[in-house]
Amino acid sequence: MGKVKKATRKFNQKHLKGELERRNKNKKAQQLAKKRELKKKRKPSNDPTEEDEGFTGIEEVDDLAEFAESSLKGADSDISKFVESDSEEADGSNDSTDSENISALLDDDDDDENSDPSEDEQDEADLDNDNDEEETFKKELEAMKEKDPEFFEFMKKNDPNSLKILEQNSEDNKSESGDSEAEDQDVEMIDTNVAETKESPVGMLVTIKMLDGWEKEIKRDHSIKALKKLLLAFYSASHMESENTGSSGAVYHIEGMRIFNKTISTTIRVVPAAFNHLAPIVNGKLDKKASKKWTVMQALIKSYLASLLELLRQMSDAAMIQYLIKESERMIPYIACFVRYTRDFVKEFLRLFGSPSADDGVRILVLLSLQQLVLLAPSEITDMALKGIYLTYVRHSNVKNIASLTTIQLMRNCGVELYGGDAKASYQHAFVYIRQLAIHLRNSMQLRNKESFRAIYNWQFINSLNFWTEVLATYCGDRAEEQPELCATLESLVYPLTQIILGVARLVPTAKYFPLRIHCLSQLLRLSSATGVYIPVLPMIIEVLESPEFLSRRPIKSTLKPLMLDSHLKAPREYEHTRVYLEVVLESIFGLLADAFASQSVRIAFPEWCVPAVLQLRRWRKRVGKSWTRFSKQLQGLLEKIDQTSYLVQQKRNKVEFAPSNLAGANKFMQETSPEETPIGIYAVSLRKIRAQQRATLVEAEVEG
Structure with missing residues (x-):
């Protein structure tokens, strides 16, 4: 007997009985029609169109269509699964469950490449033309028991109703032939064979010899049989910790870490290469047309992806998680073919991205995998990834200590990179x-x-605010020339974001919230220097210097250790009005002043633009310089650098030949000079390096402590 496809077997199991009843009714109707035709033949007829036409199968197709419609209306319908089980699944909307994946792997037919693809179609045609479907199905079940007792046992556990047809056929044969004893003996022999085949109550034990044999067959012959067995073992290994492993139809059982590691390593090393041979990837995308066995391969790919996903959920070791993510990255063209698994992998990647136990390497690998998925998957996956990575970042952006700042910065950079793909989204x-x-x-x-x-x-x-500031500063400033379309799309968001940051900075203008204002001023300076959009930051910086904390109130002396403003939004109660706190604020304010002047140092109007701020700074130094001697000297050095930069700009400006009304020429003034090359720019860079060293020292001390 020829081999039977999985879809045909499923149909026989679930829908054959009802279909046979309908066919019997059709046969009776056909017999009545033939009798009428015979009566007509007895009478002479001059109409040449009245000929005895053979059965074309149209009636049968109509009945099957009615069956499909009626079944789809029912609550317990499975006809859609049958119709779509072997169809090409581009969107993956009806992906199979784990039990269905195992059922596909348990199909022990000869699916190797050397088989003739036309044999399946010929076998289906023979089955359709068979006048006795009940007898054929009975023979199929008996042959399946003898040939593949493992699948029979799986079907007996998961779908016992499908075997009732065999019992009904046995009762009919007993009533017709009277040979009930022979039938009972056959059933007992089948049950005995099943019992003998079952090695253990949880499945057949996997050995290293078995794994090596499967690996050789897959590499040498590209055997789909061996590939199925290896995937079944991989499924058992990935579900070792699951409570329902014993009842999930697992054929193989894994015992010991040695066998577990061997199974995982062998599968991950061999299976992707086998998939690439049987379902090749062309130009980074899966070419289904080049795969002659895509109907079979998609079930195998689903099983592998489900097991790999389960392993990712269970693993806690960072090195092992990185290894699995790298292997998942190799499977991304296959993942993108099934939307269900694409969603599951995106969710798992985002979980790992935000996990407190994940290291920096895991987050970077997650970013690379998400970038590839966004390129291949539909737009809904792009939206899911962009929304997910931002919300994951926000949920885990609560600064608890100085060490957490590095992790948050990395997560922000990864999110910014992902937002550089689709401009519209x-x-x-x-x-x-x-x-x-x-x-x-x-x-x-x-x-x-x-x-x-x-x-x-x-x-x-x-x-x-930091996240969106970095997004706009990156794609509307630092990398605007690389992605002009993205820059033009996002540029309109610079103004509303600036207004929000200004509003947040001035919402509660008290000395306790100086750290938060400094964070906001840093964001505005980053946005202004990157995009070239002028933002009036200097007045807000000078507002801090002219607060009563510095001008009229005497600071409280304290022996507290210096406060790291990067990890605070407001001053702790014990630091309020203390000299230690105000000194840290002044250091940050002078750094912001240097950055603000440096960002405008190559503008043609810099000498005039800086005059009001310079006058206020000199007035502040004159009033409170004696109370803050160290900062008075630092401010004097800052003012000298500003004067040097003004002199440099004036010398360059004296050589220009265009009028002040020529805005295009004014915008190109000192275009070849970087702001960091001016005297005030060099001074600002040195201050940033000092702050970075101090921060690194504090982080190391906190980690060691």
Whole structure:
């Protein structure tokens, strides 16, 4: 007997009985029709069109269509699974469950490449033309028991109703032939064979010899049989910790870490190469047309992806997680073919991305995998990835200590990289979330109570502003020439984001929240220097210097250790009004002053632009310089660098030949000179290096402590 496809077997198991009843009715109707035709033949007829036509199968197709419609209306319908089980699944909307994947792997037919693809079609045609479907199905079940008792046992556990047809056929044969004893003996022999085949109550034990044999067959002959067996063993290994492993139809059983590691390493090393041979990847995408066995291969790919996903969920070791993510990256063209598994992998990648136990290497690998998935998967996956990575970053952006700043910075950089792919999707998400921040700020400004202020003055809100600041500064400034379309799309969001940051900085203008204001000023300077958009930051910096904390109030002496403002949004109660706290604030303010002047140091109007700020700084130095001697000297050095830069710009400006009304020429002034090459720019870079060294020292001390 020829081999039978899995789809035919499923149909026989679930729908054959009802279909046979309908065919019997059709046969009776056909017999009546033939009798009528015979009566007509007895009478002479002059109409040449009245000929005895043979059965074309149209009636049978119509009945099957009615069956499909009626079944789809029912609550317990499975006809859609049958129809789509072997169809090409581009969107993966009806992906099979793990039990169905195992059922596909348990199919022990000869599916190797050397088989003739036309044999399946010929066998189906023979089955369709068979006048006695009940007898054929009975023979198939008996042959399946003898040839593949493992699948029979799996079917007996998971779908016992499908075997009732065999019992009914046995009763019919006993009533017709009277040979009930022979039938009972056959059933007992089949049950005995099944019992003998089952090595252990949890499945056949996997050995190293078996794994080596499967690996040789796959590499040498590209055997799909061996590939199925290896995937079944891989499934058992990945579900070792699951409670329902024994009842999930697992054929193989893994015992010991040695066998477990051997199974995992062998599968991950061999299976992707086998998939690439049987279902090749062309130009980074899966070419289904080049695969002659795609119907079979998609079930195998699903099984491998499900097992790999389960392993990712169970692993806690960072090195092992990195290894599995790298292997998952090799399977991305296959993952992108099934939307269900694409969603599952994106969710798992995002979970690992935000896991506190994950290291930097895991997060970078997750970013690379998500970037590839976004390129191959449909737009809904792109939206899911962009939204997921931003929300994951926000959930885990609460700064607890100095060491957590590095992790948050890395997560922010990864999110910014992912937003550089699709310009349209990036703009939509950026617009929605920036608008959301604006709504929160508006509500807080209207209510003006402690609860509304807490909704704004927290690390999640500030780090959200940091995220979108970095996105706009990167793609509208640093990398604008690389992606002009993305720059043109996101550029309109610079103004609303600037207004939000300004509103947050001035919401509670008290000395306790100087650290938060410094964070906001840093964001504005980053945005202004990268995009070239002028933002009036200097007045807000000087507001801090002219606060009563420095001008009229005498600071409290304290022996507290210096405060690291990077990890604080407000001053702790014991630091308020102390000299230690105010000295740290002054150091940060002078660094911001240097950065603000440096960002405008190559502008043609720099000598005139800096005059008001220079006058206020000299006035401040004259009034409180004696109380802050160290900072008075530092401010004197800053003012000298500003004067040197003004002199440099004036010398360059004296050589120009265009008028002040020539805006194009003014914008190109000193275009070849970097702001970091001017005297004030060199001074600002040196201050940034000192702050970076101090921060690194504090991080190391905290990690060691």
